[in-house]
Structures are given as C-alpha cells and as structure tokens.
Amino acid sequence: MTEPVKQPLAISGATPAGAAPLMEMETYRPPRNQWWDVWDQFKTHKGALFGLGFFIFALLFVYLGPLIWTIDAGYIDIRARNEGPSWVHPMGTDQLGRDTMARMMAGGQTSIAVGLTAMLISLVAGTLIGVVAGYFRRMDGILMRLTDLFLALPLLPLLLVIIMLCRDQLRNAFGPEGGIFILIVVIIGLTSWMQTARVVRGDVLALKEREFVLAAKSIGTPSRRMITRHILPNVMSPIMVSATLGIANAIITESALSFLGLGFPSDFPTWGRLLFDATDWLQSHPERVIWPGLAISLTVLSVNYIGDGLRDALDPRIRGR
Amino acid sequence: MLTYTIRRLVLAIPTLLFISFIIFLIVKLSPSDPTAGLPLTIPPEVREQIRESLGVNQPVLIQYFRWLQMMVWSEPLHMIEGWTGWQIAPDGPRIISYQTRSPVMDLIAQRMPQTLWVVGVSYIVGIMIALPIGIISAYRQYSWFDQIGTFISMLGFSVPTFFTGVLFIVIFAVNLGWFPSVYDTTLEVTDWDSFILQLKQIIMPVMVLGLFNASQISRFMRASMLDNLNQDYVRTARAKGLTEKVVVLVHVLRNSMIPVVTVIALNIPAVFGGAIITEQVFKVNGIGQLLIIAIQGGDVPVVQTVSFIFAVLIVLFNLMADVLYGVLDPRIRYD
Numbered sequence: 001m002t003e004p005v006k007q008p009l010a011i012s013g014a015t016p017a018g019a020a021p022l023m024e025m026e027t028y029r030p031p032r033n034q035w036w037d038v039w040d041q042f043k044t045h046k047g048a049l050f051g052l053g054f055f056i057f058a059l060l061f062v063y064l065g066p067l068i069w070t071i072d073a074g075y076i077d078i079r080a081r082n083e084g085p086s087w088v089h090p091m092g093t094d095q096l097g098r099d100t101m102a103r104m105m106a107g108g109q110t111s112i113a114v115g116l117t118a119m120l121i122s123l124v125a126g127t128l129i130g131v132v133a134g135y136f137r138r139m140d141g142i143l144m145r146l147t148d149l150f151l152a153l154p155l156l157p158l159l160l161v162i163i164m165l166c167r168d169q170l171r172n173a174f175g176p177e178g179g180i181f182i183l184i185v186v187i188i189g190l191t192s193w194m195q196t197a198r199v200v201r202g203d204v205l206a207l208k209e210r211e212f213v214l215a216a217k218s219i220g221t222p223s224r225r226m227i228t229r230h231i232l233p234n235v236m237s238p239i240m241v242s243a244t245l246g247i248a249n250a251i252i253t254e255s256a257l258s259f260l261g262l263g264f265p266s267d268f269p270t271w272g273r274l275l276f277d278a279t280d281w282l283q284s285h286p287e288r289v290i291w292p293g294l295a296i297s298l299t300v301l302s303v304n305y306i307g308d309g310l311r312d313a314l315d316p317r318i319r320g321r
Numbered sequence: 322m323l324t325y326t327i328r329r330l331v332l333a334i335p336t337l338l339f340i341s342f343i344i345f346l347i348v349k350l351s352p353s354d355p356t357a358g359l360p361l362t363i364p365p366e367v368r369e370q371i372r373e374s375l376g377v378n379q380p381v382l383i384q385y386f387r388w389l390q391m392m393v394w395s396e397p398l399h400m401i402e403g404w405t406g407w408q409i410a411p412d413g414p415r416i417i418s419y420q421t422r423s424p425v426m427d428l429i430a431q432r433m434p435q436t437l438w439v440v441g442v443s444y445i446v447g448i449m450i451a452l453p454i455g456i457i458s459a460y461r462q463y464s465w466f467d468q469i470g471t472f473i474s475m476l477g478f479s480v481p482t483f484f485t486g487v488l489f490i491v492i493f494a495v496n497l498g499w500f501p502s503v504y505d506t507t508l509e510v511t512d513w514d515s516f517i518l519q520l521k522q523i524i525m526p527v528m529v530l531g532l533f534n535a536s537q538i539s540r541f542m543r544a545s546m547l548d549n550l551n552q553d554y555v556r557t558a559r560a561k562g563l564t565e566k567v568v569v570l571v572h573v574l575r576n577s578m579i580p581v582v583t584v585i586a587l588n589i590p591a592v593f594g595g596a597i598i599t600e601q602v603f604k605v606n607g608i609g610q611l612l613i614i615a616i617q618g619g620d621v622p623v624v625q626t627v628s629f630i631f632a633v634l635i636v637l638f639n640l641m642a643d644v645l646y647g648v649l650d651p652r653i654r655y656d
Contacts, residue, residue, distance in 0.1 A: 047472075047475070148336070149336060149339060149340065151635075151639075152336055152340055152632060152635050152636050152639065153340060153343070153632065153635075154344075154590070154594065154628050154631030154632050154634075154635060155594070156594045156597055157594075157597075157612055157624070157627065157628040157631055158344070158347065158628065160612070160613070160616050161347055161348055161616060161624055161628070162347060164616050164617075164619075165347070165350065248479065252481050255481060255483070256481065256483060256598055259483045259598065259601075260597075260598065260601060260613060261617075262616070272483075275483065275484065275487065278487075279487055279602075282487070282490060282491060282495060282502075283495060286491040286495050286496070289484075289487050289488070289491060290488075290491075293484035293487065293488065296481060296484060297476075297479060297480040297481070297484055300479040300480070300481070301475065301476065301479035301480070304475060304478065304479050305475065308475075
C-alpha cells in the first residue's frame with residue numbers, strides 16, 4: 001500500500017459495542033474498489049510499470065501508427081531498395097524497397113493479434129477444464145489425465161506437422177492470410193492451456209472447502225451460478241497472471257514458427273517473418289534483423305514484467321504489507 | 322520408493338502408447354504421398370507396387386501396429402547390434418525414410434551426436450552460470466547484484482533464442498569475425514588447432530542456448546534459496562556458531578537444490594525442443610534439422626520417429642524428476 005487514506009474515526013457511534021475497541025485501533029477508510037488497491041501495489045513494481053508503458057506504446061505504434069505513417073506495407077519502390085535509416089524511411093527499406101517501419105506496424109498487428117487471440121483461446125480452455133475438473137469430482141480424474149497427456153506431447157514438432165498438414169485446406173477455405181491466422185491461433189491456443197488448467201483446478205479445489213461456498217450451497221445455489229458467482233471471481237488472479245504469460249508464449253511461438261519458415265506466407269509480414277527474411281541479408285545488411293528482433297523481445301519482456309507485477313499485486317498477502 | 326517407481330514406470334506405458342498413436346495419426350493423415358518425389362516416368366502400376374512395399378495401402382490400425390512393433394522391438398535390437406556386434410536383430414522390415422531410403426534409426430544415429438554435444442554442453446554451461454547467480458542473488462536479496470541478476474534472467478527468459486542467435490552472429494561473426502557463423506560437423510578434433518576451431522564454432526550455439534537455460538534455472542535457484550534462508554534451521558545453525566559459509570553452502574544450499582534438481586531434469590526435453598531452433602540458426606545438422614527437413618519433404622516415417630523420441634524423452638524425464646524428488650526429499654515419498 002502506498003499511502004492509504006487515513007481519516008479519524010468518524011462514525012464510531014454507529015458501530016456495535018463489541019467492535020468499538022477494535023475499530024479504534026484501525027483507521028477508517030472510505031469503501032474503495034479493490035482494484036484500486038491492486039493498482040496501488042502494481043505501481044510500486046517499476047518493471048511492471050515500464051512493461052505496461054511499453055506494451056501500450058507497442059499497441060499504439062502498431063494499431064494507430066498506420067494512420068499517421070501512411071506508406072503501404074506492401075508498396076514496392078525498387079529504386080529505394082536496401083536503404084539505411086533516413087528521414088524518408090526511419091527504419092530503412094528492404095531488398096524490394098518496401099518501407100520497414102510500415103512493415104513493422106503491419107507485422108506487429110498480426111503478431112500481437114495472434115498473441116491476444118491465442119491467449120484468449122488457451123485461457124478459456126484452461127479455465128473451463130480447470131474449473132470443471134476442480135468442481136465436479138467425477139470429471140477430475142479424466143480431465144487431469146488429459147492434461148498430463150497434453151503436457152507429455154512434444155509440442156513444437158507437432159505444431160510444425162499440423163501446420164504442414166492443414167495449411168492448404170484452411171487456405172482454400174478462408175483465404176491465404178485468414179486461414180493461416182486461424183490455424184496458428186487455434187493450435188497455439190489448444191496446446192498451451194495445460195498450466196492454466198492445473199493452477200485453476202488447484203485453486204478451485206481449495207475454494208470448494210471454504211465456508212462461503214458451503215453457505216451458498218446450503219441455500220440451494222445451483223452449480224452454474226455457484227461457479228459464475230462464487231468460484232470464478234475468486235480464481236481471477238491466477239487466470240490473469242497466466243493470461244500475461246500466455247500472450248508472451250503465443251508471440252514467441254508464432255515468431256518461432258515464422259522463423260522456421262512454417263508460419264505466415266512471406267508477403268504477409270509478422271515480426272517473426274520479418275526477422276526470418278532479414279537473416280538472408282545478414283552479411284550485407286545486418287542491421288535489418290534488429291528491429292523485428294527488438295520488437296519481439298521488448299514486447300515479450302514487457303508482458304512478462306506485467307505478469308510479475310500482477311502476481312505481486314493480486315496476492316493479498318503481499319498487498320497488505 | 323521402489324514400488325512407487327515401478328508403478329510410475331508401468332503407468333508411463335499407456336501414456337506413451339496413446340501419444341505414439343496420436344503422433345502416428347496426425348502424421349499419417351497428412352496428404353503427402355511417399356511416391357510423389359519419384360520420377361514421373363514410373364508407370365502407375367509400378368508406383369502402386371512401391372506403395373505396396375512401403376505398406377501404405379493397409380488399414381491405419383495395422384500400419385500403426387507394424388510401426389509400433391518396429392519402433393519398440395526391431396529398431397532397439399538393431400541399435401544394440403550396431404553397438405555390440407551381437408547377431409540379435411530380427412530380419413523383418415525396418416522403418417525406412419521416404420527421402421533417403423535408409424533406415425530412420427541410422428539417420429538419427431548420424432545426427433544424434435551433434436545435437437547431444439551442443440545441447441549437453443549448453444545445458445551444463447547454463448547450470449554452471451545459473452547456480453552461483455541464483456545463490457548470490459538470494460543471499461544478497463535486493464542488492465545491486467540481485468537487481469542486475471534478476472533483470473538479466475528476465476531478459477534471457479524473454480528474448481527468444483532465434484533473436485539472440487542472430488544477434489550473436491551479427492556481432493561476433495559478421496562484425497568482429499571472431500567465430501564462424503555455421504557449425505561445421507565434418508570437423509574432427511585431432512590436434513590442438515582443430516580443437517581450437519571446434520571450440521570457436523561451438524561457443525555461439527552453446528552461449529545462446531546456455532543463456533536461455535541459465536535464466537530459467539537461476540530464477541528457480543533464487544526463489545528456492547529465498548524460501549530456505551528464513552527457515553528456523555538456518556537460525557539454529559547460525560546460533561550454534563557455524564560459519565556463514567557452512568550455513569549457506571552446506572545447510573541452505575542442500576535443501577534448496579531439491580526443487581532445482583527436479584526442474585533441471587524436467588527441462589531437458591524442452592531444451593531438446595528449443596535446440597530445433599538453435600540448430601536452424603547455426604546450421605547444425607542435428608536431430609532438429611532432420612525433423613525440419615523431413616516435415617518440409619513430407620517424410621512421414623522420420624517425422625513420426627523423431628516426434629516419438631521427443632515424447633519418450635518428455636515422459637522419461639518427467640518420471641525421473643518425480644523419482645528424484647522422492648529420493649532427495651524423504652518427506653514427500655509417495656508410498
């Protein structure tokens with residue numbers, strides 16, 4: 001807590017007699033949304049604050065940047081090829097004269113979109129499986145065995161194989177970009193939900209033994225409302241932390257796939273793809289790998305720091321101090 | 322402990338069977354045709370015969386069982402025969418690569434040493450870097466060493482290996498010219514000069530993978546040391562007059578190593594997976610590169626076998642981590 005609002009006890013007459021001595025020890029604070037407390041704790045973590053700042057900057061750069069920097073990412077100006085940084089092209093141009101800054105923006109849109117969507121899929125799957133396994137005892141055994149099986153799968157080889165396999169069908173169905181996007185997002189999401197499921201299940205198991213759940217059950221709350229009203233709000237913090245880790249994981253996996261040449265097609269930039277294309281020009285234009293590499297690294301770093309800060313901020317034991 | 326180990330071993334078998342079936346199905350369903358790479362002049366009926374000889378026309382389940390039988394029975398026996406020279410291998414068919422027409426296991430055996438060498442050395446380097454950093458960071462929590470250490474480990478954790486690898490190549494190979502950017506596996510270490518060459522070419526891949534591993538392990542080491550440093554037994558040890566060195570390096574370190582050792586064991590399969598990318602960056606012709614080439618060429622048997630080997634590694638090291646945990650910490654034996 002940075003600076004709790006300290007006020008003298010104003011309403012002591014209204015408190016029950018038994019609580020009065022206790023109340024005098026504590027200072028009265030006006031009721032306040034708990035998310036403000038979380039934010040106060042979050043602010044004390046410098047890395048997390050920096051991470052949040054950079055992530056917002058990256059989002060603005062990628063999504064609002066094209067409104068200001070209006071060069072098309074696919075526009076080929078062959079006379080201006082292989083240029084270094086200048087005022088016309090702040091990040092230089094590539095071997096076809098395409099503006100690197102515009103391509104970084106376009107690539108970032110895809111990379112961040114992949115990160116966020118894949119994170120959402122894995123979060124929904126992980127939370128669903130975790131809550132069901134923790135809450136319904138009958139499902140616990142089978143769902144946890146399923147989780148163990150998924151954890152034992154060699155994910156990177158399988159991802160590569162699945163992409164090789166489904167690429168053409170999906171490309172025909174949803175177009176070259178849409179098909180690959182759906183494919184990559186879905187398979188990253190479906191292969192990274194296990195950690196979330198395990199953590200959520202553990203928390204749900206512990207919550208189920210608490211008195212308030214028993215109380216809610218005793219007044220006849222049906223399972224569905226029990227989960228949505230009582231269980232889910234209480235497992236929000238591990239879910240939010242694994243959300244940040246999920247974004248970082250998805251961005252890295254997508255870049256790795258693109259880097260292995262099995263991600264998005266080459267005319268469709270993502271940060272990983274830009275890095276992969278730039279490695280062909282390592283000898284003559286080594287500076288070209290820096291921008292996409294920096295973008296991936298800094299985004300992942302900032303997201304990881306946000307996760308670190310959130311973990312501290314959402315932990316009531318740390319927050320109270 | 323023994324019964325627990327045996328029970329876990331027995332339980333690992335259905336897991337592996339299931340995973341092998343999934344891998345087999347996923348790869349089998351791919352539309353790649355083993356005869357697609359052959360010359361177009363081959364008449365269709367010969368093509369059909371080739372398919373017949375490869376056994377691709379049979380029902381999937383039969384193909385799976387044949388593959389499984391070769392995978393767990395004939396191939397290991399062939400491998401033992403290759404090492405020892407005993408005549409024990411059965412005469413039956415072997416898993417043949419579509420691309421090279423040679424047994425898949427021979428391909429893997431050719432490429433295994435490079436992967437093991439790079440991955441093994443980098444893992445050891447990673448551990449050697451990580452442990453001291455983790456210990457000092459925890460002992461001097463919030464000092465400048467700790468701040469820098471945690472920042473660097475966060476950095477190593479976040480920056481993907483394909484960027485650090487490329488960055489290292491730009492700095493050390495292109496600009497400074499200290500190390501070669503391509504790992505030359507034909508190099509044989511015979512004298513001092515070739516040893517220096519080998520050292521030079523292995524430094525970059527090892528540093529890239531090693532830094533990545535070190536950042537993960539040092540985080541665990543630090544957290545685990547911090548858990549133990551505030552325990553009562555530490556105070557007791559200090560109270561009875563042991564030197565600080567003995568307290569930290571004997572009493573605390575031994576207890577903190579328990580989770581770290583299991584994490585080290587658990588991470589080994591992931592390191593093999595990560596080596597796929599590093600091998601691609603530095604052009605090491607290891608198992609990862611074999612997998613990538615096989616995937617691009619639609620070489621079904623190689624993909625199945627390599628993926629299955631990765632799965633076996635994961636299951637095996639999970640098992641080992643669990644057993645190690647019980648061995649190292651008698652409080653949590655499961656029997």
